[in-house]
Amino acid sequence: MNNQVQIRKFKKVLVANRGEIAIRVFRALNELGITTVSIYSKEDRYALFRSKADESYPLNPEKGPIDAYLDIDNIIKIALAANVDAIHPGYGFLSENPDFVDACERNGIVFIGPSSQIMNAMGDKISSKKMAIDAQVPIIPGVDYAIKDIDTATKIATEVGFPIMLKASNGGGGRGMRIVNAIEDLEKEFNEAKNESKKAFGDDKIFIEKYLRAPKHIEVQILGDNYGNVVHLYDRDCSVQRRHQKVVEYAPAFSIPDATRQIIFDSAIRLSKAVGYRNAGTLEFLVDADNHPYFIEMNPRIQVEHTVSEEITNIDLVQSQILVAEGYPLDSDEINIKSQDDVHCDGYSIQTRVTTEDPANNFMPDTGEITVYRSGSGKGIRLDGGNAYTGAVISPYYDSLLVKAISHDRTFAGAVRKSIRTLQEMRIRGVKTNIPFLINVLHHPIFVAGKCYTTFIEETPELFQLTQSQDRATKIIEFIGDRIVNSQKGQKPHYENRVLPKLDQTKPVYGARDEFLKLGAEGFMQKILKEDKLYVTDTTMRDAQQSLMATRMRSKDLCGAAYATNAYMQNAFSVEAWGGATYDTAYRFLKESPWKRLELLRKRMPNTLIQMLLRASNAVGYSNY
Structure with missing residues (x-):
C-alpha cells in the first residue's frame, strides 16, 4: 500500500439525488456501515427513496421540482446541519457540476467523485478532445x-x-x-x-x-484511486438508443473485434492517467463500420448502466467509489484490485430500462398511480428500482425510469432469455410502460447477434408492432367497481334488503341428516361403506367466514342463505359451517355469538348434516375462547 495513503473513514454520507440511483447508493453505504442521508423536493415527499435512508431532509419548497435538487447553497446547508462527512452526487443533477465540487471542498465535505479541475477538463467535450489528442487517443475528425x-x-x-x-x-x-x-x-x-x-x-x-453513420456506441468503465492507479472494468455496448438516449445496454461488447476492443481499453487507461483521473468514470467511443474506434467524451460520474459492468466483473462500483473517496488505494484489502489482471470478465449481462413511456405514442411519458406492481425476478436477475411499487404516483416532473432489470448468464443468449422472461413476468398497471417494446428489441435477430448500431431503433419499424397486455384482472375489477358504484347512481346499495331468488319451501326435502336419523350412526356408516358413490361436503360457509371474506361474513349473511342451502344440498353428504376461527372472529370482531348462529343454522337446515373442521393440532393459533 502507498506510504502516502491518508484514510478518512466516513460516518455519514448525504446523497444529492433521488429515485433509483439514490437507493443504489444508500444500499452501498449501508453495507459499509455508513449512516445515510437523503434530501427531497416537495414533489418527492412521498417517494420511495426517502424510506431507504436513515435520515431525510426537505429541500427548499419554494424551488421547482428540478431547481430544488440544483440548489447548491441549500444542499450544503443541509449537509452541514446533518454533520455529514461526504456527498455522493449520483448521476444527473449536480453530478458533473464543478461549482458543487468546490462548494463541498470549501466546507470540509468530501465529494465522492473527481476533482473540479478534472471535471472541468473532462466534462467539457472540447477540452476532453484536446486532451485525447495529446494522449494519442483517436477522435472523430x-x-x-x-x-x-x-x-x-x-x-x-x-x-x-x-x-x-x-x-x-x-x-x-x-x-x-x-x-x-x-x-x-x-x-x-x-x-x-x-x-x-x-x-x-x-x-x-x-x-x-x-457524423458517422450507423456506428456502434461503446463505453469503457474505468476506476482510479487518488494515487495514480487506474483500471478498466471492460466495455459496454450502448448502441440501442433512441434520440441519443440509451434504451438497452449490455456487457461486454463482444461483437466488435478483440483488436479494436484492446485499442479502446488502452486509450481509456492512457487518457485517464494523463488527466490524473480518480474515482469512477466512463469513456465513450464510436466504432465505425470498419471497426475504427473514435473517442467522443468522458462522463466523470457513475452512469445508469454501471450495473452490467458490476455483473460481469463482480466489482461493486458504488462501494469502490466510496472507498476511493475515503482514501483507499485500489490495491488495498478493502477494494482488492492489485492490478488490471485482478479484473475478470465473467459471462454476459443485459440491462433494460423499464420506463413509464408509451412506445405507441412516440414514447410520450405517462403519469398516474401504479395500481399493480409485480416484478419478475429469479436466478440471474437483478432489479434496481426507485419509483415502482403499488400505490406509487408517477409525476411529470422527473425521469420516467421505474426500474432497471439486469440479467446475467454464462452466454449472451442465456442473458437475452432471462431478460425476456423477467419482463414478461412483470405486471405494472395504472400507467403505460415500454415493456412490450423492450421485449421486441430483445427478440430481434440483430440484437441477439450483438450487431445493433445507434440508429437501429429508428430504422427498424417492426419494433413498434406491439403486443399489449390484456390486463384481464384489472378489467374485471373495474367492471365490478363500475357495476357496484355507477349502476346505483352514486347510492350505496343496502344489501340487507336484497331480494333473494324464490324458493319453494313447501316442496319436501330429504337429506343426509334424515337418513342418519333413520338408520342411526352405525347403519348410516355401513350404508356409506357399501355404496359405490362420491360423497361431497360443501365448505362454502366455513370458507366464507374464515378464509374468503375473513371477518366480514356475519350470521345474518350465512343464515340468510340457509333455507336454499338446505334444499340444494340435499344430495350432498354435509355442509361444513364452522371451525376454530369461527369462534375467534365471531367473538372478537363481529361481536356476536357463534352458538346462536349454529342454533339458527340447525333450525333452517333441518335435513342437512352440519360439520365442523377439526384438526388434531392447530398451527394457526387463535386467542383463548
Whole structure:
C-alpha cells in the first residue's frame, strides 16, 4: 500500500439525488456501515427513496421540482446541519457540476467523485478532445474549439464534409445535439443547438465533428484511486438508443473485434492517467463500420448502466467509489484490485430500462398511480428500482425510469432469455410502460447477434408492432367497481334488503341428516361403506367466514342463505359451517355469538348434516375462547 495513503473513514454520507440511483447508493453505504442521508423536493415527499435512508431532509419548497435538487447553497446547508462527512452526487443533477465540487471542498465535505479541475477538463467535450489528442487517443475528425457564428460553422462543415454532428460542449442525454445532412439545413440546426445548449447547460458553446453513420456506441468503465492507479472494468455496448438516449445496454461488447476492443481499453487507461483521473468514470467511443474506434467524451460520474459492468466483473462500483473517496488505494484489502489482471470478465449481462413511456405514442411519458406492481425476478436477475411499487404516483416532473432489470448468464443468449422472461413476468398497471417494446428489441435477430448500431431503433419499424397486455384482472375489477358504484347512481346499495331468488319451501326435502336419523350412526356408516358413490361436503360457509371474506361474513349473511342451502344440498353428504376461527372472529370482531348462529343454522337446515373442521393440532393459533 502507498506510504502516502491518508484514510478518512466516513460516518455519514448525504446523497444529492433521488429515485433509483439514490437507493443504489444508500444500499452501498449501508453495507459499509455508513449512516445515510437523503434530501427531497416537495414533489418527492412521498417517494420511495426517502424510506431507504436513515435520515431525510426537505429541500427548499419554494424551488421547482428540478431547481430544488440544483440548489447548491441549500444542499450544503443541509449537509452541514446533518454533520455529514461526504456527498455522493449520483448521476444527473449536480453530478458533473464543478461549482458543487468546490462548494463541498470549501466546507470540509468530501465529494465522492473527481476533482473540479478534472471535471472541468473532462466534462467539457472540447477540452476532453484536446486532451485525447495529446494522449494519442483517436477522435472523430472535426474541430476542438467552440464555434460562435454561422459563417465559421459553414466553413468548418464544408471542410469536414457532410453529414456533420453539432454538439453542445457541456451536453449530455442528447440535448444540444443535431445531425446536419446538407449545408442548406445548417443555419437552422446551428441556432437551435445553441439555444437548447444555453437553456440546458447555461452556455451556448457548440462544436462540429464528422457524423458517422450507423456506428456502434461503446463505453469503457474505468476506476482510479487518488494515487495514480487506474483500471478498466471492460466495455459496454450502448448502441440501442433512441434520440441519443440509451434504451438497452449490455456487457461486454463482444461483437466488435478483440483488436479494436484492446485499442479502446488502452486509450481509456492512457487518457485517464494523463488527466490524473480518480474515482469512477466512463469513456465513450464510436466504432465505425470498419471497426475504427473514435473517442467522443468522458462522463466523470457513475452512469445508469454501471450495473452490467458490476455483473460481469463482480466489482461493486458504488462501494469502490466510496472507498476511493475515503482514501483507499485500489490495491488495498478493502477494494482488492492489485492490478488490471485482478479484473475478470465473467459471462454476459443485459440491462433494460423499464420506463413509464408509451412506445405507441412516440414514447410520450405517462403519469398516474401504479395500481399493480409485480416484478419478475429469479436466478440471474437483478432489479434496481426507485419509483415502482403499488400505490406509487408517477409525476411529470422527473425521469420516467421505474426500474432497471439486469440479467446475467454464462452466454449472451442465456442473458437475452432471462431478460425476456423477467419482463414478461412483470405486471405494472395504472400507467403505460415500454415493456412490450423492450421485449421486441430483445427478440430481434440483430440484437441477439450483438450487431445493433445507434440508429437501429429508428430504422427498424417492426419494433413498434406491439403486443399489449390484456390486463384481464384489472378489467374485471373495474367492471365490478363500475357495476357496484355507477349502476346505483352514486347510492350505496343496502344489501340487507336484497331480494333473494324464490324458493319453494313447501316442496319436501330429504337429506343426509334424515337418513342418519333413520338408520342411526352405525347403519348410516355401513350404508356409506357399501355404496359405490362420491360423497361431497360443501365448505362454502366455513370458507366464507374464515378464509374468503375473513371477518366480514356475519350470521345474518350465512343464515340468510340457509333455507336454499338446505334444499340444494340435499344430495350432498354435509355442509361444513364452522371451525376454530369461527369462534375467534365471531367473538372478537363481529361481536356476536357463534352458538346462536349454529342454533339458527340447525333450525333452517333441518335435513342437512352440519360439520365442523377439526384438526388434531392447530398451527394457526387463535386467542383463548
